[in-house]
Amino acid sequence: MSSYEERIFSSKHRLNFENDIRAKRVRPNVGEYDPDTKLPPRPMLPDVTKPPPSSAESLQTFKAFLQNQPDSITETEAQLMYRAYKEKFTKRRLKEFFDSHCEEEWFKEKYHPNNSENMRLSSELNRKKRVELFWDLSSTVENLRLDYSNQSEVIKFMEKVARELEDDQRMESKIWYQSPHLFSSSRSADIPNVDAQEVRVKCPSLDQVVVECNNNGADQEMKDVDMLGRSKLETCKIVCSIVNEVIENVSDLGPSRDVCNFFGDPNYKSECMMDIEENYDTTSTVSIHLKRVPVSLSRSELIALLSKYPGFIRLALSEPTQDTDYKTRKAWVSFVNGTNVKNICIELADLEFGGRGIGAVVNKVLTKKVRLNTIVFLTHDKVVRNDIRLASKIIRKMDEDWNLTAEGGDRLLVDLADHLVEVANAEENELLGINQDEDTKEVFDLEVNDELIRYLDKLILYLRIVHSFDYYNCIEYQHEDDMPNRFGLLHIRGRGTSERLRRTMIEAHNKSQEAKMRPFMEKVNSLTDLEVTALGIRDEDQEVEKFIRANIEEIKPGRYLCPLSGKKFKGEEYVRKHIESRFGGRLEDVRNVVKSFNNYLRDRNRPQRKSERTLYRPPTNNNHHTNPPIYGRYQDPRSPLYRGYGLTEERPKLDYNDLEIFRQY
Numbered sequence: 001m002s003s004y005e006e007r008i009f010s011s012k013h014r015l016n017f018e019n020d021i022r023a024k025r026v027r028p029n030v031g032e033y034d035p036d037t038k039l040p041p042r043p044m045l046p047d048v049t050k051p052p053p054s055s056a057e058s059l060q061t062f063k064a065f066l067q068n069q070p071d072s073i074t075e076t077e078a079q080l081m082y083r084a085y086k087e088k089f090t091k092r093r094l095k096e097f098f099d100s101h102c103e104e105e106w107f108k109e110k111y112h113p114n115n116s117e118n119m120r121l122s123s124e125l126n127r128k129k130r131v132e133l134f135w136d137l138s139s140t141v142e143n144l145r146l147d148y149s150n151q152s153e154v155i156k157f158m159e160k161v162a163r164e165l166e167d168d169q170r171m172e173s174k175i176w177y178q179s180p181h182l183f184s185s186s187r188s189a190d191i192p193n194v195d196a197q198e199v200r201v202k203c204p205s206l207d208q209v210v211v212e213c214n215n216n217g218a219d220q221e222m223k224d225v226d227m228l229g230r231s232k233l234e235t236c237k238i239v240c241s242i243v244n245e246v247i248e249n250v251s252d253l254g255p256s257r258d259v260c261n262f263f264g265d266p267n268y269k270s271e272c273m274m275d276i277e278e279n280y281d282t283t284s285t286v287s288i289h290l291k292r293v294p295v296s297l298s299r300s301e302l303i304a305l306l307s308k309y310p311g312f313i314r315l316a317l318s319e320p321t322q323d324t325d326y327k328t329r330k331a332w333v334s335f336v337n338g339t340n341v342k343n344i345c346i347e348l349a350d351l352e353f354g355g356r357g358i359g360a361v362v363n364k365v366l367t368k369k370v371r372l373n374t375i376v377f378l379t380h381d382k383v384v385r386n387d388i389r390l391a392s393k394i395i396r397k398m399d400e401d402w403n404l405t406a407e408g409g410d411r412l413l414v415d416l417a418d419h420l421v422e423v424a425n426a427e428e429n430e431l432l433g434i435n436q437d438e439d440t441k442e443v444f445d446l447e448v449n450d451e452l453i454r455y456l457d458k459l460i461l462y463l464r465i466v467h468s469f470d471y472y473n474c475i476e477y478q479h480e481d482d483m484p485n486r487f488g489l490l491h492i493r494g495r496g497t498s499e500r501l502r503r504t505m506i507e508a509h510n511k512s513q514e515a516k517m518r519p520f521m522e523k524v525n526s527l528t529d530l531e532v533t534a535l536g537i538r539d540e541d542q543e544v545e546k547f548i549r550a551n552i553e554e555i556k557p558g559r560y561l562c563p564l565s566g567k568k569f570k571g572e573e574y575v576r577k578h579i580e581s582r583f584g585g586r587l588e589d590v591r592n593v594v595k596s597f598n599n600y601l602r603d604r605n606r607p608q609r610k611s612e613r614t615l616y617r618p619p620t621n622n623n624h625h626t627n628p629p630i631y632g633r634y635q636d637p638r639s640p641l642y643r644g645y646g647l648t649e650e651r652p653k654l655d656y657n658d659l660e661i662f663r664q665y
Contacts, residue, residue, distance in 0.1 A: 059089055059611055091536045097608050098597055101326060105298045106319050111599040113592055124402050126481045130466045131408050133164055137465075146457045146492040147379075151370050154492060158369055161465060162487040169314075284365065285313060286341050287484035288348070290331035291359030295320055302331065305351075309344050311336035316482035322610050332363060334484040366485055372494035373472045375509065377501055379493060381447040384456055385420060386510040391459040391471060392416055393521040398467045401523075412462055419455045443500050464490055474516045526602040535601045538594045547590045548579055 065082050073081070101107045108115040134141070137160070144150070144157055293302065299317055306312050313334040320326040335341055341362050348360035377383060392413055399409040463469040465487070468480040472491035480486055527535075552575045553561045560575045561568050564583055569575045580587065600606055 059086065087534060093611075094535060094601065094606075094608065098600055101295070102593065102596060104295045106295060106317070106329065108596070110319070111596045111603070113595045113599070116599070127402050127404060127466055128407070129168060130165075131404055133161065133168075134462055134465045135411075136164075137161070141458055141461050142454070144457065144461070145453070146460060146490075148372060148493060148495050151492070154370050154490065158487050158490060162485065165481075165486045284337050285334045285484050286337055286339055286365070287335065287363040288333045288341050288345055289361050289363040290333065290348075291361065292324075292328040292356065293317065293331045293358055294328055294353045295326065297353065306333055309335070309339075311339035314482050316479050316484075318479065319607075322607075325609070326607060331358075332482075332484055363484060366488055369485075369489055371473070371489060371491045373491055374494055376495060376497035377446060377506065377509070378472075379446070379448050379453060379496055380501065380506065381449050381452065382506055383509065384449065384452045385422070386513065387471070388416075388419055388452065388456050388459065390514060390517045390521065391456065391463060392420075394463060394469065394471075394517060395459060395467075397521055397523060398463075398469070402467075404466070408462070408466060412459070415455075419452055442503050444503070445500055446497065469520070476520070524604055527604060532598070532601050537598055537601055540591050540594045543594045544587055544590050547587065548576055551579060552576070 062078075062082055065085065066078060069078065069081070109119045110116060137157075140157060140160075144153060146154060299315065302317075303315055306315065313336060315334070316332040318330045320329040335344075345360045345362055349357060351358055378387075395409050395413065396405075399405045460471045463471055468477040469475075470477065470489060470491050472493070473489070477483075477488070480488070529537075551563050552572055553563060554572075555561050555568065558570060559568055560570070560572055562575050562578055564579065564586070567578065569578065
């Protein structure tokens with residue numbers, strides 16, 4: 001017998017072709033049952049909170065999770081184990097996302113206790129300015145109708161609002177055209193024996209002083225809204241005096257002039273600034289759209305990069321989304337009208353971050369700022385009343401969120417009940433025997449109430465000007481104060497209809513409109529303490545204690561080292577006191593990180609990676625025959641891969657030629 005046969009068959013199953021006349025059919029050696037052998041002990045339940053390596057990046061389904069568990073577990077145990085696995089998985093994913101994005105600017109502006117508060121105060125101040133602008137234009141708002149026939153008047157009103165917003169920004173800061181030429185040649189020529197570059201070197205913290213003063217002025221304006229206009233002038237005077245004092249102490253120039261030109265003295269303007277002012281149109285700008293701005297690039301770095309181009313005004317940055325895996329975000333760069341943005345796009349195209357460009361393209365100018373709503377019965381009485389009810393709820397909710405109730409919603413919604421409550425001659429109709437129930441009519445004509453429409457338009461314009469909310473489009477325009485068009489789009493009512501209306505049509509529209517507006521009417525509450533605890537909330541004192549213990553190293557018995565300073569101490573308590581006294585800023589950073597993480601967990605709409613569920617297929621047993629997969633290229637029974645269960649060789653075709661002999665019968 002060949003070595004191949006000896007290797008395949010054992011001695012007792014080996015066929016003897018020499019002595020046996022008839023070959024015996026044998027089976028492969030699959031093992032025999034031994035009654036003396038003991039069954040293996042019942043395996044311990046595995047740690048279900050640790051997913052298998054193949055599903056580390058995605059959440060397993062309950063069915064795939066059960067494939068990794070022993071068959072002896074009960075249904076209750078399986079549910080409890082899967083719940084514990086999901087909690088552990090969610091904690092790990094949230095922690096990974098926070099650790100990878102906590103140092104990025106957009107994340108700090110959203111959850112860092114200090115940065116988020118500054119962003120909120122800035123947004124609140126901008127909305128307060130818009131409230132003042134709305135009441136300044138109240139006479140125009142009262143007579144403006146948002147109808148198809150008044151498109152030209154609506155466009156003129158939008159241009160007026162945009163002009164007021166641009167002029168307000170220009171009067172307050174004047175930094176957008178002065179920052180590249182803060183120390184221009186015309187000014188430095190009048191300063192004796194001092195070079196412009198030398199002044200910049202001697203005053204490296206000048207911009208910081210100006211920003212801090214502006215922030216202090218903004219805080220004062222937030223506290224006292226009634227003194228807003230007076231505070232602006234006082235803030236500018238304070239900033240100017242501080243800047244002149246700094247220049248006097250650094251370069252001995254004396255406070256004889258307004259160095260930073262806060263009051264716009266034309267005698268000290270450079271030619272470049274005068275040309276920009278002459279060509280600047282407050283109603284329109286040109287802009288560039290940046291498709292892919294890395295999240296590692298901060299706003300200040302991007303502004304420093306773009307401010308070298310003449311005519312730069314402002315920058316708008318969006319938040320990253322799941323589509324880009326939170327790696328890039330979009331940006332809109334505004335320039336003075338007449339700037340050659342095509343050449344700027346060519347220069348920006350050469351910039352690469354991480355081997356990829358930022359995708360600079362020219363942003364088209366809005367040609368149609370007024371858009372029409374295609375619904376033809378928006379002027380019907382019941383529809384208008386429903387819109388007034390929804391708009392008033394949105395106003396109250398948004399005003400409460402931004403502390404505008406006193407100067408906004410309370411003044412605007414004083415006579416709300418007069419426009420919501422219907423008036424009917426119920427008693428007179430009952431006495432006269434008139435039975436007219438409008439709610440039971442299936443078909444009726446279009447009813448128009450001009451007084452209700454006038455009041456609704458006032459509410460819609462308030463939402464659009466103050467909160468950048470387009471009612472008939474059901475959307476809130478984010479970061480509009482930084483966008484190229486600070487009052488870009490507005491949807492109004494389209495053409496009406498002369499046909500009769502159906503009751504079901506009106507009810508369906510009102511129900512759909514309320515469903516669309518519900519996210520803007522309801523207040524989103526943060527997660528409760530119990531829900532946040534399940535996600536792994538952190539304690540500030542415990543994290544600070546961990547930080548202190550991590551920075552106490554024992555060199556030898558009785559000798560301790562502080563890695564932060566490199567000093568050695570005789571006792572552990574001395575190192576602790578040293579860290580608390582000398583590195584209080586580091587401890588405060590630890591507390592801020594803990595607060596950021598807790599704020600991130602409490603947010604119901606927190607950004608996180610898209611959760612993908614993938615099936616986990618357990619390894620198959622080679623000793624048992626398994627059916628072929630039922631998906632992909634194996635699902636076709638005619639495929640040779642299906643018949644061979646993965647083998648690429650096709651079996652030979654059978655020959656049925658011997659059946660020909662039966663045809664003669």
